[in-house]
Structures are given as structure tokens and as C-alpha cells.
Amino acid sequence: MAAVAPGIAAWGVMTGVAMVKSGMSPVEVLLMALFVFAGSSQLAALPLIAAAAPMWVILATATCVNLRFVVFSAHLRAYVAHLPTWQRMLYAYLFADLNYGLFTKRFPQPATRSEDIAAQDAWWLGNGVTGWLTWSVSSLIGVALAARIPVAWGLGFAGILALLGAMYLLATTWQRIAAAAIAGAVAVAAFALPLKVNILVAIGAAVLAGLVLEKASGGRTAQVAASDAAEEHP
Numbered sequence: 001m002a003a004v005a006p007g008i009a010a011w012g013v014m015t016g017v018a019m020v021k022s023g024m025s026p027v028e029v030l031l032m033a034l035f036v037f038a039g040s041s042q043l044a045a046l047p048l049i050a051a052a053a054p055m056w057v058i059l060a061t062a063t064c065v066n067l068r069f070v071v072f073s074a075h076l077r078a079y080v081a082h083l084p085t086w087q088r089m090l091y092a093y094l095f096a097d098l099n100y101g102l103f104t105k106r107f108p109q110p111a112t113r114s115e116d117i118a119a120q121d122a123w124w125l126g127n128g129v130t131g132w133l134t135w136s137v138s139s140l141i142g143v144a145l146a147a148r149i150p151v152a153w154g155l156g157f158a159g160i161l162a163l164l165g166a167m168y169l170l171a172t173t174w175q176r177i178a179a180a181a182i183a184g185a186v187a188v189a190a191f192a193l194p195l196k197v198n199i200l201v202a203i204g205a206a207v208l209a210g211l212v213l214e215k216a217s218g219g220r221t222a223q224v225a226a227s228d229a230a231e232e233h234p
Contacts, residue, residue, distance in 0.1 A: 001130040004098050009138040016142020022050040033139040041065040053195050064203045072100050078110040094128025101169025179210040
């Protein structure tokens with residue numbers, strides 16, 4: 001985590017500042033800093049909280065921003081199937097985008113031998129705890145220094161850099177790259193929508209595009225396989 005911790009820390013400090021300036025009470029800020037380990041959805045929800053948006057808009061936005069973790073968890077199920085439920089829940093809580101990218105790069109396939117499974121679990125836990133500590137401590141620093149950190153420092157750009165790093169780790173297929181490009185284009189095109197609804201629209205467009213591209217790609221793969229089989233067995 002050493003390579004990505006500085007970016008996470010800068011992002012956490014900026015999120016701490018944003019929490020204070022959103023108008024939340026000190027208790028609410030403290031609880032969010034310690035228990036909400038979800039930087040991108042926090043940053044999406046905080047402007048809505050500051051604007052006194054309806055609760056359903058805030059919850060829908062945070063949920064949609066985090067829909068990617070449904071896909072992550074489906075992929076990671078085989079890695080943690082041997083663990084009890086409480087431990088799987090803990091591991092899930094400690095997992096973020098960069099953790100996912102680093103973990104799947106280190107362990108492309110679930111381990112099968114007991115010693116490899118133990119090493120895999122240890123790597124996940126150490127990686128997750130390090131990321132959580134980095135995020136929580138930096139968020140609290142941002143909360144404490146909110147009045148002293150000038151906007152001109154541009155800490156918000158650290159969050160963008162961290163997300164770009166996560167996107168680079170996850171952009172492993174042309175379908176994912178295409179879906180990301182569509183999401184960006186739709187978010188910009190729909191920017192004028194109120195209450196940052198453009199985020200929801202962009203996510204919906206990206207999910208739909210990803211499903212269509214995946215289905216089309218699967219169909220072409222099946223056709224190629226059928227053609228190859230026909231050539232081998234005329």
C-alpha cells in the first residue's frame with residue numbers, strides 16, 4: 001500500500017474538510033470519518049447534504065456510486081468462501097477500489113492449497129487495515145484542520161488522481177474501457193441537471209452499455225467457437 005497511501009491520505013484530508021464545510025454536526029462528522037469507508041460516495045453525497053437535497057436523492061446517489069462493489073464482491077466470492085460470515089463481512093468492509101485492484105493483480109486466481117489460502121487472507125487483511133487506517137486518520141486530520149486548509153491547495157485533485165489510478169487498475173478489457181468512456185461523456189453532457197443527478201444518469205448509461213457490450217462480445221465469441229468447431233469437424 002506504500003505506493004498508493006499518499007494519494008489516499010490526501011483524498012482523506014480533503015474529504016474531512018468537505019465534511020466540516022457541508023454543515024454536518026461535529027458528532028456526525030466524527031462518525032462518518034470513523035465508520036464510512038467510502039470516499040467516492042462520500043464526496044458524491046456531501047454536496048447533496050450541504051444543499052439539503054431529499055434523503056432519497058442522497059441515498060440513491062451513494063448507492064449508485066457504490067454499485068461497482070456488487071461486481072467486485074461477485075468476483076471475490078471464491079476467495080473468501082472458506083471464511084465464516086462475520087469474517088467475510090469484515091473483509092468486505094475493509095475493501096476499497098485500490099485494494100481490489102492490488103489484490104486481484106497479486107492473486108489473479110483463488111488459492112487452493114492451505115498455505116496459499118492463509119497467505120492470501122493475510123495479504124487481504126493487511127492491505128485492508130492499512131487502507132482503512134490511512135483513510136480514517138487522514139479524514140480526522142482534515143476535520144481538525146478544515147479551517148486552516150485553503151482551497152487553493154487543490155486537495156480535491158488528489159481524489160481525482162486516486163480514482164484515475166483505480167480506473168487504470170480496473171481497465172482490463174475493452175468493454176470496461178468503453179463503459180468508462182461512456183460514463184464520462186454522459187456525466188459531462190448531463191452536468192446541468194440539478195442535484196448532481198448527472199452522476200446517476202452516467203452510471204446508468206455505463207451499466208447499460210457494459211451489459212450490451214458484454215452480451216455482444218459473448219455472442220461473437222460463441223460464433224467464433226462454433227466456426228472453429230465446424231472447421232475442425234466438417
